[in-house]
Amino acid sequence: xxxxxxxxxxxxxxxxxxxxxxxxxxxxxxxxxxxxxxxxxxxxxxxxxxxxxxxxxxxxxxxxxxxxxxxxxxxxxxxxxxxxxxxxxxxxxxxxxxxxxxxxxxxxxxxxxxxxxxxxxxxxxxxxxxxxxxxxxxxxxxxxxxxxxxxxxxxxxxxxxxxxxxxxxxxxxxxxxxxxxxxxxxxxxxxxxxxxxxxxxxxxxxxxxxxxxxxxxxxxxxxxxxxxxxxxxxxxxxxxxxxxxxxxxxxxxxxxxx
Amino acid sequence: xxxxxxxxxxxxxxxxxxxxxxxxxxxxxxxxxxxxxxxxxxxxxxxxxxxxxxxxxxxxxxxxxxxxxxxxxxxxxxxxxxxxxxxxxxxxxxxxxxxxxxxxxxxxxxxxxxxxxxxxxxxxxxxxxxxxxxxxxxxxxxxxxxxxxxxxxxxxxxxxxxxxxxxxxxxxxxxxxxxxxxxxxxxxxxxxxxxxxxxxxxxxxxxxxxxxxxxxxxxxxxxxxxxxxxxxxxxxxxxxxxxxxx
Numbered sequence: 001x002x003x004x005x006x007x008x009x010x011x012x013x014x015x016x017x018x019x020x021x022x023x024x025x026x027x028x029x030x031x032x033x034x035x036x037x038x039x040x041x042x043x044x045x046x047x048x049x050x051x052x053x054x055x056x057x058x059x060x061x062x063x064x065x066x067x068x069x070x071x072x073x074x075x076x077x078x079x080x081x082x083x084x085x086x087x088x089x090x091x092x093x094x095x096x097x098x099x100x101x102x103x104x105x106x107x108x109x110x111x112x113x114x115x116x117x118x119x120x121x122x123x124x125x126x127x128x129x130x131x132x133x134x135x136x137x138x139x140x141x142x143x144x145x146x147x148x149x150x151x152x153x154x155x156x157x158x159x160x161x162x163x164x165x166x167x168x169x170x171x172x173x174x175x176x177x178x179x180x181x182x183x184x185x186x187x188x189x190x191x192x193x194x195x196x197x198x199x200x201x202x203x204x205x206x207x208x209x210x211x212x213x214x215x216x217x218x219x220x221x222x223x224x225x226x227x228x229x230x231x232x233x234x235x236x237x238x239x240x241x242x243x244x245x246x247x248x249x250x251x252x253x254x255x256x257x258x
Numbered sequence: 259x260x261x262x263x264x265x266x267x268x269x270x271x272x273x274x275x276x277x278x279x280x281x282x283x284x285x286x287x288x289x290x291x292x293x294x295x296x297x298x299x300x301x302x303x304x305x306x307x308x309x310x311x312x313x314x315x316x317x318x319x320x321x322x323x324x325x326x327x328x329x330x331x332x333x334x335x336x337x338x339x340x341x342x343x344x345x346x347x348x349x350x351x352x353x354x355x356x357x358x359x360x361x362x363x364x365x366x367x368x369x370x371x372x373x374x375x376x377x378x379x380x381x382x383x384x385x386x387x388x389x390x391x392x393x394x395x396x397x398x399x400x401x402x403x404x405x406x407x408x409x410x411x412x413x414x415x416x417x418x419x420x421x422x423x424x425x426x427x428x429x430x431x432x433x434x435x436x437x438x439x440x441x442x443x444x445x446x447x448x449x450x451x452x453x454x455x456x457x458x459x460x461x462x463x464x465x466x467x468x469x470x471x472x473x474x475x476x477x478x479x480x481x482x483x484x485x486x487x488x489x490x491x492x493x494x495x496x497x498x499x500x501x502x503x504x
Binding site for chain 2: 041042044045065086092093096243244245246247248249250251252253254255256257258
């Protein structure tokens with residue numbers, strides 16, 4: 001048998017194995033330098049931020065600012081409550097926050113993945129890094145994030161994020177909710193009684209079903225945030241000192257000394 | 259480098275270090291106390307950022323309460339947005355366990371006060387400005403490295419531009435003539451004029467419709483630049499940016 005006749009099938013076989021592996025298994029890349037947290041700027045004070053509407057049903061408790069911009073509809077507060085913050089309906093702060101959210105979203109989306117091809121998160125125990133996938137799903141199981149308080153976890157979903165009912169994100173080793181970020185290119189859904197951790201930055205909308213708990217933020221760029229009897233708590237000991245952005249000029253009469 | 263600017267840069271670096279280590283946002287409702295300890299930076303796995311030029315604090319509440327000292331009485335409250343419509347922004351001088359000492363946009367020049375860190379959003383600053391009234395120049399620095407020096411007009415002998423360490427408080431797109439396309443307000447006030455043009459004698463950094471005045475000591479205390487130069491700065495500088503006038 002000639003070398004050529006042996007080599008060709010071998011190359012094809014190896015190629016098939018590699019191709020299948022790329023499709024079905026996450027691929028781990030060379031480790032990046034330790035990731036820095038995503039700077040949220042003015043969005044950092046918000047527990048809930050939407051573009052069009054924030055709609056609540058029932059006794060949702062939000063800790064942190066709640067806002068919309070450029071829509072103005074915030075409904076369901078009360079019976080929902082906002083503590084450690086206020087409601088910002090298309091005011092200056094919510095506008096700045098939405099601007100900063102765009103920056104933060106793009107920052108997260110632009111990070112180089114340490115692992116790509118991720119889909120189902122159930123049962124995984126992950127170290128700090130950047131994890132990318134198409135549609136990310138937690139189907140009722142537990143995702144464990146293992147790191148110190150300064151370690152950063154960034155998830156990039158090229159389409160949606162679906163967290164099914166009863167799912168849980170657990171922190172181990174001192175990992176902080178401050179440093180968990182979910183960049184979602186479409187919309188995110190968090191199911192009934194799920195216990196979720198991290199800042200969700202969704203390009204479109206975020207829907208949280210009945211009695212879920214979020215230790216983080218729900219930030220929607222262009223759509224709505226919908227809540228039902230949930231508990232949303234903005235982490236309170238996070239890095240907030242992003243680099244300042246150029247001032248926005250305000251039209252008006254100048255009265256300086258000239 | 260004068261001692262005040264050096265102190266501000268050192269404070270910025272310390273504050274940024276503390277913030278980057280997770281000490282940036284602290285509990286609400288704590289009464290200021292001189293006994294409070296300074297936050298201790300924790301070890302971080304991330305590479306050290308360049309030393310911060312400073313830290314700005316932008317109010318997240320409609321009225322920001324300013325205390326005279328740690329554990330002291332209320333000094334004043336500041337409206338947010340500021341009277342000219344922009345976000346109320348202050349320059350942080352130092353931090354102490356959830357409280358921030360800030361420079362105030364108020365007379366006398368260099369006024370200070372303490373605010374709760376829970377009522378502001380913090381940003382680190384990369385740029386600072388240094389003005390020479392002797393040379394009639396303004397130098398732009400990024401991370402303490404000179405970017406460019408501009409020719410400016412400053413105050414006359416009778417209406418001098420005050421010396422000291424200040425910051426940019428606001429940015430207007432003036433609807434009245436004489437200020438060019440953009441005008442920054444400073445936390446500095448004229449030491450001669452208590453009012454001017456319906457305002458409180460606040461010093462500005464702005465453009466002009468009198469290009470021939472650039473490079474001369476001809477103003478009422480404001481710092482004038484060419485309209486092209488002020489447009490450049492307006493597209494670059496955050497509120498809170500330190501400006502030192504010597």
